[in-house]
Amino acid sequence: xxxxxxxxxxxxxxxxxxxxxxxxxxxxxxxxxxxxxxxxxxxxxxxxxxxxxxxxxxxxxxxxxxxxxxxxxxxxxxxxxxxxxxxxxxxxxxxxxxxxxxxxxxxxxxxxxxxxxxxxxxxxxxxxxxxxxxxxxxxxxxxxxxxxxxxxxxxxxxxxxxxxxxxxxxxxxxxxxxxxxxxxxxxxxxxxxxxxxxxxxxxxxxxxxxxxxxxxxxxxxxxxxxxxxxxxxxxxxxxxxxxxxxxxxxxxxxxxxxxxxxxxxxxxxxxxxxxxxxxxxxxxxxxxxxxxxxxxxxxxxxxxxxxxxxxxxxxxxxxxxxxxxxxxxxxxxxxxxxxxxxxxxxxxxxxxxxxxxxxxxxxxxxxxxxxxxxxxxxxxxxxxxxxxxxxxxxxxxxxxxxxxxxxxxxxxxxxxxxxxxxxxxxxxxxxxxxxxxxxxxxxxxxxxxxxxxxxxxxxxxxxxxxxxxxxxxxxxxxxxxxxxxxxxxxxxxxxxxxxxxxxxxxxxxxxxxxxxxxxxxxxxxxxxxxxxxxxxxxxxxxxxxxxxxxxxxxxxxxxxxxxxxxxxxxxxxxxxxxxxxxxxxxxxxxxxxxxxxxxxxxxxxxxxxxxxxxxxxxxxxxxxxxxxxxxxxxxxxxxx
Amino acid sequence: xxxxxxxxxxxxxxxxxxxxxxxxxxxxxxxxxxxxxxxxxxxxxxxxxxxxxxxxxxxxxxxxxxxxxxxxxxxxxxxxxxxxxxxxxxxxxxxxxxxxxxxxxxxxxxxxxxxxxxxxxxxxxxxxxxxxxxxxxxxxxxxxxxxxxxxxxxxxxxxxxxxxxxxxxxxxxxxxxxxxxxxx
Numbered sequence: 075x076x077x078x079x080x081x082x083x084x085x086x087x088x089x090x091x092x093x094x095x096x097x098x099x100x101x102x103x104x105x106x107x108x109x110x111x112x113x114x115x116x117x118x119x120x121x122x123x124x125x126x127x128x129x130x131x132x133x134x135x136x137x138x139x140x141x142x143x144x145x146x147x148x149x150x151x152x153x154x155x156x157x158x159x160x161x162x163x164x165x166x167x168x169x170x171x172x173x174x175x176x177x178x179x180x181x182x183x184x185x186x187x188x189x190x191x192x193x194x195x196x197x198x199x200x201x202x203x204x205x206x207x208x209x210x211x212x213x214x215x216x217x218x219x220x221x222x223x224x225x226x227x228x229x230x231x232x233x234x235x236x237x238x239x240x241x242x243x244x245x246x247x248x249x250x251x252x253x254x255x256x257x258x259x260x261x262x263x264x265x266x267x268x269x270x271x272x273x274x275x276x277x278x279x280x281x282x283x284x285x286x287x288x289x290x291x292x293x294x295x296x297x298x299x300x301x302x303x304x305x306x307x308x309x310x311x312x313x314x315x316x317x318x319x320x321x322x323x324x325x326x327x328x329x330x331x332x333x334x335x336x337x338x339x340x341x342x343x344x345x346x347x348x349x350x351x352x353x354x355x356x357x358x359x360x361x362x363x364x365x366x367x368x369x370x371x372x373x374x375x376x377x378x379x380x381x382x383x384x385x386x387x388x389x390x391x392x393x394x395x396x397x398x399x400x401x402x403x404x405x406x407x408x409x410x411x412x413x414x415x416x417x418x419x420x421x422x423x424x425x426x427x428x429x430x431x432x433x434x435x436x437x438x439x440x441x442x443x444x445x446x447x448x449x450x451x452x453x454x455x456x457x458x459x460x461x462x463x464x465x466x467x468x469x470x471x472x473x474x475x476x477x478x479x480x481x482x483x484x485x486x487x488x489x490x491x492x493x494x495x496x497x498x499x500x501x502x503x504x505x506x507x508x509x510x511x512x513x514x515x516x517x518x519x520x521x522x523x524x525x526x527x528x529x530x531x532x533x534x535x536x537x538x539x540x541x542x543x544x545x546x547x548x549x550x551x552x553x554x555x556x557x558x559x560x561x562x563x564x565x566x567x568x569x570x571x572x573x574x575x576x577x578x579x580x581x582x583x584x585x586x587x588x589x590x591x592x593x594x595x596x597x598x599x600x601x602x603x604x605x606x607x608x609x610x611x612x613x614x615x616x617x618x619x620x621x622x623x624x625x626x627x628x629x630x631x632x633x634x635x636x637x638x639x640x641x642x643x644x645x646x647x648x649x650x651x652x653x654x655x656x657x658x659x660x661x662x663x664x665x666x667x668x669x670x671x672x673x674x675x676x677x678x679x680x681x682x683x684x685x686x687x688x689x690x691x692x693x694x695x696x697x698x699x700x701x702x703x704x705x706x707x708x709x710x711x712x713x714x
Numbered sequence: 715x716x717x718x719x720x721x722x723x724x725x726x727x728x729x730x731x732x733x734x735x736x737x738x739x740x741x742x743x744x745x746x747x748x749x750x751x752x753x754x755x756x757x758x759x760x761x762x763x764x765x766x767x768x769x770x771x772x773x774x775x776x777x778x779x780x781x782x783x784x785x786x787x788x789x790x791x792x793x794x795x796x797x798x799x800x801x802x803x804x805x806x807x808x809x810x811x812x813x814x815x816x817x818x819x820x821x822x823x824x825x826x827x828x829x830x831x832x833x834x835x836x837x838x839x840x841x842x843x844x845x846x847x848x849x850x851x852x853x854x855x856x857x858x859x860x861x862x863x864x865x866x867x868x869x870x871x872x873x874x875x876x877x878x879x880x881x882x883x884x885x886x887x888x889x890x891x892x893x894x895x896x897x898x
Contacts, residue, residue, distance in 0.1 A: 115846070115884045247892060248885065329897070353897055375897075443847050445883055495897050496847055535759035535770035536880070545761055621764030625878065628849040629806065633896045637806060637848075 115247050117221055117254070119337050119360035119447065120277055121385045122316075126339025128363045129317040132287055134162050136188040140178040143170035144194030151193060154293055163291050166190050175300065176201045176264045179286065186285035191323060193290075193297040201259050202305035210257035219252030219272065247307070251277075251337075254313055262311040263302045263328075268338075269314035277337050279316035286315065290323030295347045295370070298323035304483050308334045316340045326350045327488060331357040339363055349373045350488035353495055354380045355411070360447060361385065364401040371408040375493045377416035378408030378433075386421040386448035394511050394551055394582075396453045399424040407431075412468060412494035413438050414461075419446035423454040429462075435498040436464040436522065441508035441548050442624065444538035450548045455513040460563065461503040463521045468492040469500070469646040473632045474639060497630035497640075499524055499623070501571060501649040507624060508532025508548035516556040518563050519570065520591070523649035526559045526570035530622035531579035546613070549580035553606050560591030560652075567591040569652035572598060577620040584610035741867050742859050743788035746874050747829070754779040754838075760875060769875040773807060773882050775889070778835050781852070782816075783874050785832045787824040791861045794823040795832070799856035799868045806843075807850035807879055808836040813857060838879070841887040842894045852877040 148167060154160040172178050176198055178189050209216050247261065252272040258265035266286060268279030279285075288310075290298030300323060302309035307330040312318045316339045324347040325332040332348040335341050335358040345368045348355030355371035355378040358364050362385035371378025385400035403425040408414035414430030417423060417439035430436035437459075441450035472478055477485055478493035485491045499505065501524030504514055508531060519526040529552060534544040559573040573595040574585055584606035588595045600619070603611035629640035639646060752758050755771040762768070771779060787793045797820065798810045815822040816831040824830045834855050844850065853876045860866045884890045 444880065495845070533759070533761045533763075533770070535761060535768075538757075538772065538880075540757040540759040540770070540772075542759065545759065618763055621766065625763065625766065625768065625849075625851075625876075628878075628880075629851065631806065631844055631848050631896065633843070633845075634806070636803060641803070 116336075116359075117248050117250055119383075121360055121447065122277060122337065122339030122362045124339065124362050124385060124387060126278075126316045126363045128340055128365055129285060129287075129319050129342055131319060131321065131342070131344070132186065132188055134159075134166070134188075134190065134289070134291060136186070136287070138184055138186060139188040139190055140171065140181060141166045141169045141190045141192065142172055142175050142178045142196075143167060143192040144173055144196065147192040147194045150292070150297065154193075159291075159293060163192060166291060167192060174198055174200055175288065176259075179264070179266055179283070179288075182282050182286060184282055186287075186317070187282075188287040188289055191288065191290050191298045193292040194299075196298070196300045197303060197305075198263050198300070202263055202303070204259045206257070206260065210253075210260055213246050213249065213253055213257065213260075217250070217253055219250045219256075221248060221250045251313065254311075258311075259306065261307040262334075263306045263308070264300070264310045266310075266312045266315050266318065268312075268316060268318070277314050278339070279314055283315065285317035285319075287319035287321065288323075289319075289321045292322065295322055295324050295345050300325045302326065302328045302332070304329055307331075310334065311336065312338060312341065314338060318342075319344070321345055323347075324349070327483075328352070329482060330354065333357070335359065335361055335364070337361065341365070342367070344368055346370070347372075348378065351375065352482060352487070352493065354378075355408070356380065357382060358401060359383055362387070362400045366401065366403040367405055369403075369406040369408070371406070371414075372410045373487055373490055373492055374411040375487075376411070376495045377413035377438075378411040379403060379406065379414070380416045381420050381423045382417065383419040383447045384421050384423050386419070386452070388422050388453040388511070389448060391453070391511070392551070394513070394553060396422055396455075396511075398422070399453075399455070402426075403428060409433060410466060410490065410492065412492055412496065413498055414464065415439075416496075417451060417454060418443050419448040419451050420454055421448045421452050424457075425455070425459060426457045427459065429460045430503075431460065431463045432466055433464045434466050434468055434494065434500045435502045435505050436461040437503070438498060438505040438507065439509050439512065440505070441532050441534075441537055442628075444536075446537075449537050450508055450510060450532075450534070451512075452510040453512065454509070455515070456504065456517060457513065457515050459517045461517055461519045461522070462562070462568065464503055465501045465521075465523045465649070466492070467500045467646065467648045468494050469639070470648065478632050493632060495632070497624075497627040497643065497645055499528065499627075499645040500647070501525070502528050503570065504528070506530075506549070506552055507622075508536075509552060510548060511551040512553075514552070514554040514557065518558045518561065519573075520558070520560045520562055521568035522570045523651055524571045525575040526557075526573040526595075527554055528575040528622070529554075529580075529583065530575075530577040530620070530624070531618060532624070546580070549577075549583065551582040551610070552580070553583070553610070554585045555587045555606065557588045558590075559588050559595050561589065570596075571649050571652050572596050574599070575622075577618050577622055578611075578614060579618050580611060581613040582610040740789075742791075742793045742861060742869050744793065744824075744857065744859070744869050744871050745786045745788055746871050747784045747786055748874050749782075749784065750874055751782045752779060752877075753782075755879075767875045769877050771877060771879050773838050773841060773879040773886070775838060775841055775882070775887055777838055778811065779808070779838055779877070780833050780835050781873065781877055782831060782833045784829045785824060785871065786829045787826055789861075790826050792823050792825045794821065794860045794863075796821050796858045796860055796866075798834075799858045801854065801856050801870075805850045805852045806848075807838055807840055807881060808852040808877070809839055810852075810855060811835045811837050813855065834873075836877075841881045842890040844881040845896045846881050846883045846887070849878055849880045 151163045255267040270281035309328040311334045313336045322345045329352045331354045338361045340363040342365045348371045350373045353376040355374045381401045388396040400422040406428045409432045414433040415437045503519045503522035504527040506529040531549040560569040574597040627643040631637040812835045854872045
């Protein structure tokens with residue numbers, strides 16, 4: 075059984091118009107309140123105006139609160155370790171008024187109310203099985219707040235499809251905000267909507283729900299579990315919910331998102347577990363002033379954490395340093411997903427002190443897919459993260475073996491099955507596919523068997539922009555510096571397959587002061603780019619020589635037996651573990667990330683690069699490089 | 715006829731027959747070249763990547779994309795193109811529907827050593843079965859040919875460019891349903 079499909083949205087009537095609007099969004103940001111932009115199968119979203127702020131935690135003694143509990147909450151509280159938290163839970167238990175989180179939310183009368191969720195297992199059956207009103211059942215024809223007609227097309231479940239246990243008719247997926255709010259449970263198990271005046275031009279939160287805090291009161295996030303059981307596309311949706319705060323619980327088993335924050339200016343997600351979803355653990359879309367902290371995200375078919383189309387507040391800047399970041403991600407773990415972090419149009423995101431491990435790819439940001447607001451991607455920073463051991467080959471383990479053909483609830487997501495939605499190069503630490511002005515600095519990047527970092531150009535045509543003047547507008551101004559490559563925090567070695575892979579495209583890119591388990595970082599650079607202070611790489615006219623492989627792999631379709639493993643796609647081949655290299659490196663290497671010796675790779679490592687990249691592709695590269703060098707030598711000789 | 719004359723005649727016949735068999739058993743030599751053009755898509759762009767030349771087009775569901783290029787007959791006999799033949803692995807988003815020459819003739823000949831501008835028509839379809847973050851390539855076409863009216867062969871011709879498109883979002887894929895394709 076397959077149910078409704080979420081993939082995010084976009085409304086607009088004409089593609090050209092939508093692209094134009096997206097560009098205007100970047101240009102006019104700050105001048106207009108809500109600028110229409112698009113993304114997955116979702117309504118046209120707008121970046122907030124940036125006047126919001128990140129909320130603060132109101133604790134467990136907010137006088138303005140509601141309490142939710144389950145019949146066994148008392149037993150669970152009794153089992154808690156003695157202390158103030160247990161005492162507070164006992165006191166709250168006495169106030170418990172409902173066993174439904176959504177029901178408690180619905181009773182909120184004033185902003186900044188806390189919903190205290192006592193230890194228990196919450197499936198919200200009342201809302202999962204809620205019978206739709208006549209209006210919500212017939213949105214295609216009855217909506218009085220419809221989207222553009224084209225946004226509905228394709229958003230209904232298959233009329234001739236298999237029966238789906240009553241959930242077959244989900245109705246449209248791309249709803250207007252007004253309809254999302256009015257039909258909150260068409261697509262969401264729990265829905266919180268902050269803008270009570272959808273008819274005006276503002277997307278600000280202006281209702282009694284603003285500043286709502288949903289807080290699990292147990293000792294750990296697993297003490298409170300919200301299990302969607304694939305009943306709705308999203309387990310929790312917070313829409314235009316400025317000031318919303320989610321803390322200390324587990325949320326799981328959604329086809330789209332466990333937790334979905336949309337068009338929200340000011341939010342915090344703290345101490346959450348987001349697991350076992352077909353696509354994302356946490357998706358924060360077209361939002362600003364956000365904090366994602368102490369999250370543990372795993373078993374997700376796309377990414378554990380996706381700060382998608384975060385407010386593009388630096389989109390017009392040609393400077394490396396951003397004015398500020400829109401979303402911060404810190405002290406989180408994202409592991410055993412297809413991607414630890416994904417960022418199509420993941421703009422102005424600052425991710426630091428996280429661990430991205432045991433995914434197929436640790437971090438990926440890109441400008442590969444059309445219709446995401448804020449493209450091309452720019453100005454993210456990944457710093458002081460541990461990015462390691464991203465070698466999980468879920469394609470071979472699950473997709474190619476047919477596990478992902480089973481009905482979604484039988485694939486075993488909650489037990490570790492991952493069915494990648496997108497193609498990604500297995501064995502890669504950090505992937506920048508067409509990003510600009512990103513900083514990859516002071517991370518520990520080790521034990522990624524293909525590449526530690528990978529950066530390549532993505533032509534604008536792939537995101538639907540055919541203007542020849544834009545074709546080289548990606549892969550510029552990125553800096554990779556001060557990282558420890560192939561070295562664990564304790565100083566022991568765990569080589570990457572190749573420390574740095576780059577297609578030689580783009581200008582102002584640089585790699586410097588990175589230390590490697592092999593001494594000098596290994597790379598495939600045809601010519602070392604100049605230092606960052608010297609301006610980095612120069613634009614090289616002519617056709618790119620190196621093919622990163624994304625075009626061949628773009629034909630990936632996990633539902634198609636022929637294209638589960640597209641021809642010529644090498645990304646799904648498991649890279650072999652790099653040579654031994656056990657033992658510790660010198661103390662100098664293990665210590666300060668900031669004190670590394672200079673050094674992007676040298677062209678002398680081309681042989682090693684060939685091992686990493688492999689095959690005919692690099693043989694061709696080597697030949698062309700040789701010619702290129704010969705020409706350079708000739709030029710130098712002539713100059714001399 | 716004296717004996718040397720018979721021998722000479724037999725030798726000539728052997729050469730002629732042998733040559734004919736050789737030519738007949740060989741596959742016509744066809745190759746594709748620029749100039750290229752495309753119609754039936756909103757916009758298009760061409761870029762190079764590694765050893766690939768890619769023509770990106772925008773998918774338009776159930777519309778026909780016409781890709782034009784020069785087809786060269788590199789062999790020693792005239793070749794007649796009669797129709798399209800199925801590929802071993804069909805592209806996910808393109809279905810070949812026909813080939814014509816510049817005048818629109820669906821059966822046409824190319825003299826030995828010459829070129830003709832040809833048009834390959836492809837129906838853009840099946841986005842409802844492909845994730846909106848996936849793409850599809852049309853890189854070659856199978857052409858049914860004949861020489862001298864009897865020597866039929868199917869020849870695979872690689873396009874001068876790899877024609878690529880991305881599967882559109884649902885709003886632009888009218889037949890897509892909530893369960894008809896994987897997420898993306």
